[in-house]
Amino acid sequence: MNIIFHLVNLPPRLIAAYERLCIRIASEGFHKPGFYFSTVFTAPIGLSLWRRPIAAWWRRIPVRLIAYGLLLASLMIFLHGAWIFALLLLPGRLIRRIWRWAGFDESRPFPDVPASFAFPLTRMDRAMLAFMSLILLVFFVNRSQLMPTDDSDHNYHMAVARQILEHQGIPAWDSWEYAPAGRPHLYPPALHVLIALFAGHPDKIIEGFETLQVVVYPLALLLTWWFARWLFGARLGFLTALVFSMDMISGYTMITVLPSALVTGFMPLLFMCFLTRRSRSTIALLTLALYTHIGMSALIFLGLFFFAARHRGYYAFFKKVLTFSFIFYLPWFFRLLDSIHWLGTPSTLIFDQTGRSLASLIQATVMGLLSLQFVNPVFLVLGLIGLRKARHPAMGFMRAMLAGFVPMLISYGGRFWMHTGPLWAVFTAGLFSRWIPENPTRRRVVALLLCTLIPLPLIAINSLNGGKGVKLIPNVGGATFSLAYVLTPAKEDADFLRLADFIRRNTSPREIVHVDPARIYLGDRIVVSTGCRVDVGGWSAEVRNQDMADKVAAYRAIDTDCLFVYEKAEIPADLRCDRVEVLGRFNVGIRGKQAPLPDQQHPPEPPRVESTRK
Secondary structure (H helix, E strand, O other): OHHHHHHHOHHHHHHHHHHHHHHHHHOOOOOHHHHHHHOOOHHHHHHHHHHOOOOOHHHHHHHHHHHHHHHHHHHHHHHHOHHHHHHHHOOHHHHHHHHHHHOOOOOEOOOOOOOOOOOOOOHHHHHHHHHHHHHHHHHHHOHHHOOOOOOOHHHHHHHHHHHHHHHOOOOOEEOOOOOOOOEEOOOOOHHHHHHHHHHOOHHHHHHHHHHHHHHHHHHHHHHHHHHHHHHHOHHHHHHHHHHHHOOHHHHHHHHOOOHHHHHHHHHHHHHHHHHOOOHHHHHHHHHHHHOOOHHHHHHHHHHHHHHHHHEOOOHHHHHHHHHHHHHHHHHHHHHHHHOHHHEOOHHHHHHHHHOOOHHHHHHHHHHHHHOOEEEOHHHHHHHHHHHHHOOOOOHHHHHHHHHHOHHHHHHOHHHHHHHOHHHHHHHHHHHHHHHOOOOOOHHHHHHHHHHHHOOEEEEEEOOOOOOOOEEEEEEEOHHHHHHHHHHOOOOOOHHHHHHHHHHHHHOOOOOEEEEOOOOHHHHHHHHHHHOOEEOOOOOOOOEOOHHHHHHHHHHHHHOOOEEEEEEOOOOOHHHOOOEEEEEOOEEEEEEOOOOOHHHOOOOOOOOOOOOOOO
8 A cells, every 4th residue: 555655646746856956956936937837837736736735525636636637747748848948947046146136126116007098088199099090091992902012921821821711720730831741830820810710711811811901000000009198198109109100110010910010019908908917808918929929929028027027016917927828828839849849940040051159159149130130220319319318107117128029139130120119119209208298289280290201211231132231221101101002003913813823723622733942932822822732831941840851852753743833933954844834924834734634643642640750
């Protein structure tokens, strides 16, 4: 009996010993990130339930069974791969010293914020609402002209949304790209679900995406104004929305509906819910952020942590919303964990090319800082001055959130300016708010709104159609750019329409269309328009392995009765195509396809082994 008792008691004792080891390595309190994440929160919850004294046997038995199940699960999760998060223990004591040096002692008071999100509208408020309504109206009237013309990320997101509608659910395996091998589908699903909901049918995906294009930018303007108006007053709220509307880069990312831009759009509402300690709303928005873009979510968590750790009364609330939002994210986290061997990062590619050394690390940092970098020099100078001179008691929150985004500046420089626009708008607006009276005249309000027409030069570094070097883009303002963008007559892509029609007429259902590997998003565009599978795909550097690439290349070489699509490029001779069809800028190589479609043959596809780790 003693042996059985000790065996049954072994999991709780092992987990308790692991917790003590974590504390010994990282010190009390600072062991929690490593301990919690390496067991995906199952160990601390299980230990808490196991140790809880419960007098009534009818309650004690089910609680102990639940706790025991969680502790067993924590052991399996740890061994399954989550042990990697135990590395977070190593800098624990160093972080403890920095924590104390930085003053993260929760001692600073934060001014009381309005309990209600409502407020009486002033003349400036009504003018700004009318201005945003005008932008929304222009977007709606010109909604068919919003679609970007380049083969970019939006084609990937629309392709996923089409698969959601065709499969009546979020697919676990990406079988429409890199066919016939495929890969796990790991991109957070919130944006794709929204596109699918607005579309309603696989053939209406473009219309669903256009609906989001219409609402995301005006909604971001509205929430940015609402947050600043609620926290800082009418003058600063008006100026914040005005400055934000003049930022071209933030506006463009909203129009293209990047998932990260979607998070930026509702971020001000998240701030309001957090500052008023609305638990359910904050948890819901944080969970939505996690299911939309994990990188943006992590930076928001970091900024909220910086704020909560320094200001009285917020740290316990921060831990609560962090824990529950991550618990709700667990289903997708387990999906990522199960396919972690598929994941790569830009730094991985750099290290593979240059080796792992200090020079490689410096190169990765410089490349990240300059990656897709756009800088508005006017807003940069004014924002930095506003940041230094900000005296409003609530500006501490804005500084903390900006500090949370600093890792993005280092790792993906241009994205930093794209997604911190609402924060910089507040700092810039703070410089000018003292020059505007509480109740300005209608003429002054109109004059301020016309400031959106002021040309603001933009410095582009290593951007603009893959160009390198530094370029100055003149006469660009955010709201002006947005209106001009949608008012410019749209040109119908007749070449691609001919290509899509040709593919639909000359392929059978589920046939693989082979696409130029240099045009990865062209493949997704073909998926959106025709429903065919392709052998290229977006998000190519992040989710792939060599086995997938080998299978795709091998099948591409032996496939019969198939099409090869190249854009602005000749069909390679080694593809052994029997003839080439020229459709504008597209060349379509045709191998075989002499027989009618029902009689055409294809080699057997290799078996899919989803669980094989490479």
